[in-house]
Amino acid sequence: MKNCEYQQIDLRALRTSTTRTSTNKNSQRVRRKWEVFPGKNRFCCDGRIMLARQCGVLPLTIVLIFITSGLFFRFDCPFLVHQLTVFIPVIGGVLFLFVVITLLQTSFTDPGILPRALPDEAADIEKQIDNSGSSTYRPPPRTKEILINNQVVKLKYCSTCKMFRPPRTSHCSLCDNCVAIDWHQMTWKVAHKSNERFDHHCPWVGNCVGKRNYRFFYAFIVSLSFLTSFIFGCVITHLTLRSQSVNGIIQAIKESPASVVEVVICFFSIWSILGLSGFHTYLVASNLTTNEDIKGSWSSKRGEESGNPYTYNNIFTNCCVVLCGPMQPSLIDRRGFLPPDDTPPIVTSDTELPHFMAKNDTNMCTQSTKELLESVAHSAMIQSTCTPGTPKTTPVTQESLLSTVSITVSPSSKSPPTGCSGRQARRPIDVPCSQRGSKQAALLTHKTMLRVSSPPYSLGHSPIILSDAPNMGFIPLN
Amino acid sequence: MAETHSLQDLRQAAVASKVFVQRDYTSGTICKFQTKFPAELESRIDKQQFEETIQTLNNLYAEAEKLGGRSYLEGCLACLTAYTIFLCMETHYEKVLKKIAKYIQEQNEKIYAPLGLLLTDPIERGLRVVSFLHHAALSVP
Numbered sequence: 001m002k003n004c005e006y007q008q009i010d011l012r013a014l015r016t017s018t019t020r021t022s023t024n025k026n027s028q029r030v031r032r033k034w035e036v037f038p039g040k041n042r043f044c045c046d047g048r049i050m051l052a053r054q055c056g057v058l059p060l061t062i063v064l065i066f067i068t069s070g071l072f073f074r075f076d077c078p079f080l081v082h083q084l085t086v087f088i089p090v091i092g093g094v095l096f097l098f099v100v101i102t103l104l105q106t107s108f109t110d111p112g113i114l115p116r117a118l119p120d121e122a123a124d125i126e127k128q129i130d131n132s133g134s135s136t137y138r139p140p141p142r143t144k145e146i147l148i149n150n151q152v153v154k155l156k157y158c159s160t161c162k163m164f165r166p167p168r169t170s171h172c173s174l175c176d177n178c179v180a181i182d183w184h185q186m187t188w189k190v191a192h193k194s195n196e197r198f199d200h201h202c203p204w205v206g207n208c209v210g211k212r213n214y215r216f217f218y219a220f221i222v223s224l225s226f227l228t229s230f231i232f233g234c235v236i237t238h239l240t241l242r243s244q245s246v247n248g249i250i251q252a253i254k255e256s257p258a259s260v261v262e263v264v265i266c267f268f269s270i271w272s273i274l275g276l277s278g279f280h281t282y283l284v285a286s287n288l289t290t291n292e293d294i295k296g297s298w299s300s301k302r303g304e305e306s307g308n309p310y311t312y313n314n315i316f317t318n319c320c321v322v323l324c325g326p327m328q329p330s331l332i333d334r335r336g337f338l339p340p341d342d343t344p345p346i347v348t349s350d351t352e353l354p355h356f357m358a359k360n361d362t363n364m365c366t367q368s369t370k371e372l373l374e375s376v377a378h379s380a381m382i383q384s385t386c387t388p389g390t391p392k393t394t395p396v397t398q399e400s401l402l403s404t405v406s407i408t409v410s411p412s413s414k415s416p417p418t419g420c421s422g423r424q425a426r427r428p429i430d431v432p433c434s435q436r437g438s439k440q441a442a443l444l445t446h447k448t449m450l451r452v453s454s455p456p457y458s459l460g461h462s463p464i465i466l467s468d469a470p471n472m473g474f475i476p477l478n
Numbered sequence: 479m480a481e482t483h484s485l486q487d488l489r490q491a492a493v494a495s496k497v498f499v500q501r502d503y504t505s506g507t508i509c510k511f512q513t514k515f516p517a518e519l520e521s522r523i524d525k526q527q528f529e530e531t532i533q534t535l536n537n538l539y540a541e542a543e544k545l546g547g548r549s550y551l552e553g554c555l556a557c558l559t560a561y562t563i564f565l566c567m568e569t570h571y572e573k574v575l576k577k578i579a580k581y582i583q584e585q586n587e588k589i590y591a592p593l594g595l596l597l598t599d600p601i602e603r604g605l606r607v608v609s610f611l612h613h614a615a616l617s618v619p
Contacts, residue, residue, distance in 0.1 A: 101560040115604040124498045148503050155503075163606060167507050216561060324553020326543055326571050327564075331604040 033336045038116055039177040049108045052175045056203030058107055065103070065224070068265050069096045072231050075258040076238045083241055088234060095227040102220035103205060110330040111200070111210030112180035114161065114169060122162035172208045174201045179210040182322070212330070215323050218284070221277040228273055232266035235259045284322050285315040499532065499608040509539035511600070511608050519610060522593055531585055531597070535578065535608065542574035575601060 034043040040053040069092070077089040117125065142157040144164050155164040158171050161178045165171065171178045181200055200209045202217070209217045239259055243252035253260055497519055502512040513532045515525045549570055556563045582599050590597050596611040603609065 098560050101562060105561055117606070118603070120496050121498060121603065121607060124496065146503050148506060166501065167503055219557065219560070320550065321545065323557050324550050325545060326549045327569055329569070329572050329575065331601070
C-alpha cells in the first residue's frame with residue numbers, strides 16, 4: 001500500500017477546480033436535466049418541448065384539422081368570398097391559427113408534473129413513517145391524514161415518485177409522473193366516482209391535461225368547436241347557394257366534392273367537440289354550486305377540501321380564473337444543467353482531502369480508492385436494479401443508506417460553508433437514483449467510507465448499513 | 479466505472495445533514511410551508527428567525543399566486559394572443575420566484591451561512607419542501 005499525504009481541503013479551490021472541470025468540454029459533456037428525467041416523456045429542442053411518450057392520436061388530430069381547413073380555404077372560400085364577404089376566410093384563418101397554436105401548446109407544455117422526490121427527501125419521509133428499521137420488502141401503500149380547511153384529507157403515498165401526493169394530484173400511469181390537476185378536474189373525478197387511477201391523459205392531444213395546460217386545452221376545444229361550427233355553417237351555405245344557382249343539390253355536390261368531405265368530418269366532430277367543450281364549461285362554471293354537495297357527500301367518504309379559494313359567485317369570473325389566473329412555472333427544470341456527476345475522481349496525491357479523513361485513516365491511498373470504486377461499481381452493477389421499470393424494493397436500501405447520511409452530524413463547523421460548497425455536498429445525492437447503476441456504486445462506496453470514518457461521528461440508528469467488520473478499512477486491491 | 483463521484487463530494491455528503499420542512503396544506507393547495515420549528519434545528523438557529531424566514535417565504539408565494547387585477551390582465555392578454563405572449567414575456571409568478579430566490583440567497587449570506595446552514599430554494603424540489611442543509615466546514619482557509 002502506498003503512503004499518501006493528506007492536506008486540508010480548501011472549499012474554494014474545490015469549487016474552482018470543479019468549475020474548471022465542468023467547463024472543460026473535452027473531458028466530459030455537461031448534461032441538462034431533461035436527459036435524465038425519470039418519467040416517460042420525450043423531449044425535443046434540447047428540453048424546450050416535451051411530449052408524452054405515447055402521442056396517442058395527436059398526429060390524427062393535426063391531420064384532420066389541417067385537411068378540413070385546407071379543403072375549406074381551397075374550395076369553399078373562393079365561392080363564398082365572391083358571394084358573401086371577404087371576412088369569411090379571415091375569420092376562418094384566425095380560428096384556425098388559434099386552434100393550432102393552442103393544440104400545440106396543450107401537447108407540448110408541462111401539465112404540472114411534480115418532480116420525484118430526491119433520495120435524501122425520500123429517505124427523510126421513509127424515516128418519518130416507517131420506524132421498523134430495515135426492510136427489504138415493498139412497504140404497503142401509506143396514507144397520511146392532514147387537515148385542510150378543517151376537513152380530514154388523506155394523502156396517498158406515491159411509490160414511484162417517493163412522496164406523499166399533495167392534494168389534487170394524481171399519478172398518470174402513461175407518463176409515469178405525478179401531475180397536479182385543477183379543482184374542477186378533481187370535481188369531475190368525484191362526480192364520476194372514479195378512483196385514483198383516473199387518467200387525465202388525453203389521447204387527442206397526446207399529453208396529460210393538468211393544472212398548467214388546462215387553459216390551453218380549454219381554449220383549444222372551445223376554439224375548435226367554433227372552427228368546426230364555422231366551417232360546417234360555411235360549407236352548408238356554400239352548397240345551398242351553389243345548388244340554387246345550378247338548380248339541384250346533386251349538381252352542386254358534383255361541382256364541389258370537397259365540401260361533402262368537410263361536411264362529413266365536421267358533422268361527426270361537432271357532436272364530440274361541442275359536447276366536450278360544453279361539458280368542460282359546465283365543470284369550470286359549476287365549481288361553486290357543487291361545493292356544498294361535495295362537502296356534504298364527502299365528509300362521510302373520503303373528505304376532500306371543499307373550500308375552493310378561487311370560488312366566486314359568478315360563473316364568468318370563475319371561467320376567468322381558469323383561463324386567466326396565474327400560471328405556475330414548470331416545476332421540473334428541464335433545461336437546467338446537471339451537476340457534473342460523471343467527473344472522474346479528482347483524488348490525486350496533490351489534491352486536498354477533507355480534514356476529518358486525515359484524522360482517521362492515514363493509510364488510505366488514492367490508487368486503492370479508485371480501484372475500490374471500480375470494484376464496488378462492478379458489484380453494484382450486478383445487483384443494480386435501480387431503473388424506472390423495476391420493482392421498488394431496491395431503492396429502499398439506498399434510501400436507508402441515505403438516511404444514515406442525513407443523520408450523520410459532524411461535531412463542529414469551523415468555517416461557514418458557502419452556497420457553492422453546499423451544492424457540492426448535495427451533488428452525489430441530488431441526481432435521482434433511477435438513472436444509472438453507477439450511482440449505486442457511488443453510494444455503496446459512500447457506505448464503505450462511512451464505515452471507515454466512524455469514530456468522531458455518532459451514527460444514529462443504522463443497523464442495516466454498518467457491517468460486522470468495524471475495523472475493515474478499504475479493501476486493499478493491489 | 480469509477481467515474482461516478484469525486485471522493486470529496488462523497489465525503490462532504492457524509493458530514494451533511496438535512497432537515498426538511500414540509501408543505502402546510504391546512505389552507506388548501508396554495509404554496510405554504512409549515513412554520514413548526516423542527517427539533518433538529520433547535521441547537522442551531524433561533525426559533526424566531528426560522529419562523530420569520532418561513533413566514534416571509536409563505537407571503538412571497540401567496541403574492542405569486544394572488545388573483546388580482548394584474549394577474550387577470552396578464553391572463554386576458556395571454557388568452558387573446560393564444561398564449562403566445564408567454565414566449566416573450568415573463569409571467570408575474572416567475573418574477574416573484576426570482577424575488578424569492580434573491581431573498582433566499584440574502585438569508586443564506588447574512589444569517590444561515592455563518593451558522594453553518596444552507597437554505598435551499600423549494601423550487602428546486604418542486605415546491606414540496608424547504609430544506610436546511612447543515613454542512614460541516616471542511617477547512618479553515
